[in-house]
Amino acid sequence: MRVKRDDAAYRCYFGSDPAVVLKLEAFTSLSKDNRAALSSISRNIRYVDARRDLISEGDKPRFVHLVLDGWACRYKTLPDGKRQIVSLFVPGDFCDLNVYILRHMDHSIGAITRLKVAMITPDEMGSLTAERPRVTQALWWHELVTVAIQREWTLNLGQRSAYERLAHLLTELYLRLDAVRRARDGRCDFPLTQNDLADATGLTSVHVNRTLQELRRDALIELERKQLHIRDLKRMMDVAMFNPNYLHLDHEGRHLNANS
Amino acid sequence: MRVKRDDAAYRCYFGSDPAVVLKLEAFTSLSKDNRAALSSISRNIRYVDARRDLISEGDKPRFVHLVLDGWACRYKTLPDGKRQIVSLFVPGDFCDLNVYILRHMDHSIGAITRLKVAMITPDEMGSLTAERPRVTQALWWHELVTVAIQREWTLNLGQRSAYERLAHLLTELYLRLDAVRRARDGRCDFPLTQNDLADATGLTSVHVNRTLQELRRDALIELERKQLHIRDLKRMMDVAMFNPNYLHLDHEGRHLNANS
DNA sequence: CGTCTGGTTGATACGACTCAAATTTGGTGG
DNA sequence: CCACCAAATTTGAGTCGTATCAACCAGACG
CATH class of the missing domain: 1.10.10.10 (Winged helix-like DNA-binding domain superfamily/Winged helix DNA-binding domain)
Structure with a gap:
């Protein structure tokens, strides 16, 4: 009998947590229940070919995207044709918590490799955060780290x-x-x-x-x-001159650790 | 008789709202009640002299800061002495919603001019957002715009x-x-x-x-x-090559408009 | 086998940096 | 009101890091 590798139940049972869980647990460890909730939110899956856009500048954002496998990048282009990759996504990264508040994307997200992403509806996000304060905290941490990385890139481009x-x-x-x-x-x-x-x-x-x-x-x-x-x-x-503190990977939320 | 909110005469007559309110109303207009709540959250005030730090790298963040008057900057320094200003704050800007989730600041915030800031406790933020979903939405918008600006700076440094x-x-x-x-x-x-x-x-x-x-x-x-x-x-x-869309100033949340 | 994408090399040009000094501005105290 | 000082701005000369342009090469693929 073969078990599909990305079956949430399989992962929960046999231990290999999906990348999101691993990522968020760099902040605080999560109960089995919370881990399951995070895994099962990834039900609506989409595959994108390498070098294709997941979503383009000007589009109306409808989902929160979560990278399950593969790499992607966020990029902006200038009228003169120049292009800047402003961030990179690896497995476990959310693309844009809460983007759907905005009318239009001000940048594009493109797949570097073939990409497997979960598409999460605003409603799903809403109920996840409503029911699970600890996960909400972890998502906030994710958000803060994302901005911190963006700032470090600014430093990188400006001074190194x-x-x-x-x-x-x-x-x-x-x-x-x-x-x-x-x-x-x-x-x-x-x-x-x-x-x-x-x-x-x-x-x-x-x-x-x-x-x-x-x-x-x-x-x-x-x-x-x-x-x-x-x-x-x-x-x-x-x-x-790499100072890892901006990644905040040091279990900074360990005081919230789940009784798990 | 209805008066348009951005009618100059109206403002002159009735006095003008604090900068935060003006800023957030670029997203969605707010009820009198919500405006009052935002104004009154700024009770705990601190002044910082020009060229002094409001908070320094390594410090434990305790408050959300809101710039009431003056300019400030977020900056990072490198071991070789180089310094990059990674963002600028003008009146109406929050410095870091939710920072207090993190253990340590990974950058400093310094005053450019003499600065008047409100120091808001996590509790105050919590009750503001708990009681006022529309304000919460607006704060989320603020957050998204802040990151969008950071990305635009990345583009600016990389390609222009x-x-x-x-x-x-x-x-x-x-x-x-x-x-x-x-x-x-x-x-x-x-x-x-x-x-x-x-x-x-x-x-x-x-x-x-x-x-x-x-x-x-x-x-x-x-x-x-x-x-x-x-x-x-x-x-x-x-x-x-300035494309203003990243500032999302176009009343993108107008469908949420208060009592309008 | 030809085509294509990604990687490599060389020669040359230019935008931005460095260093050093002069000048202007703004603030302070006598 | 002026004299003084520090901070900010301006100027000049010379250098360097990175861009540009143009080939060429290697491996993947159909």
Whole structure:
């Protein structure tokens, strides 16, 4: 008998929690009940092909999206054709809590890889938060961390050199993947092209290429075939001036821990 | 007899609401009752001298801050001494809804001018939102706009030239001040030094200086004695590739309008 | 096998930085 | 009211990091 891997019951029973739960538990641990509620909210599933938009600038937002598998990015384009990736989503990330308050999207969300997302209705979100204060707290934490990351990107673009900037971005993504158990021993999937990296760091792809070579030469990373290996995380954080406090991954809500 | 809310004569006669109310009413108009609740939440007042911190990185956040008067900035510093202003606050802006969920501030908030802020306790916020769903909606809108601005800054730093970047920042601030009636006929107070502008745009103050001169030479702005005059807003938005949709100032919540 | 996307290399150009000094402005006290 | 000082702005000369443009190469795919 085969059991489908993304069956919520399966996950709850056999232990491998979905990425959201892992992510939110970096803030506070959750009761079995709350974990189940979070898992079962992901019933309305949609797949998006790599390089297609999940939602585009100008669209009316109808759902909260939750990334179950794959990577996505939020991007904005300028009339002169320039494009900036303003954030990246990895499994366990909500795209936009409460977006549906707004009339129109002011940016697009595109799939980097083939993407599996849950589409959650305002009503579902409403009843989740109404019934589960602890989950609500955790979602607030998620929101605050998301903005904190956005601010760190602002700092990254404004003050760090190309070399530091790339080192910082790679480190951040590694740590975020690690938090949802998608990284190990300094290694993780890394589906971004050098072009994506360029759009995310405000550099050209040519310069990204040369700078990655420098990082490799300095024995900080290996990066090929969509696999990233951070060879020396400590030194990497050093050169990137990486201060992990903005990720707030340190179980800051542990005083709320569930009696579970 | 009904009077339109944004009729200047009405305001002159009846006196004007505090900046928060003006700001939130860019989203949805509020009942007298809700307006009063918002005004009266600002009872615990604190003054901060220009160039002093309101709260510093590492501090435990205890209050939600609301800027009543003056300008402030959120900034982050790097171990090598570089500093990035990641956001600016003008009257009517909340500094951080819900921050107190986090253990430590990952950035500092500093006063640009002498500052008058309301310090709101978590409890006060809680009862405000518990009793007033419409205000809660408006606060959510405030939050979403704040993040949208942060994303636009990311785009600004990543893709716009110095000239476009400064034009964009000046335009944004002008429009934000306009929304709380602190601007008129293209003119507004503008207390930022060229150094502040440099820290906010990721440029050096020398280059900011030269670029401002260009903007003046092109008859786009006047800027002296802490007064900004945008001489041609339309052309300014053009050169800055300024798309105002991210500010969501267009009464997007008008379907919720109070007693209207 | 041809095509396409992503990665790599080289030569050259330019926008923004650095450093250093001069000038103006605004505030303060005599 | 003026003299003084610190902060902010302005100017100049020289340099550097990153962009631009144009090829070329490798692997994936149909």
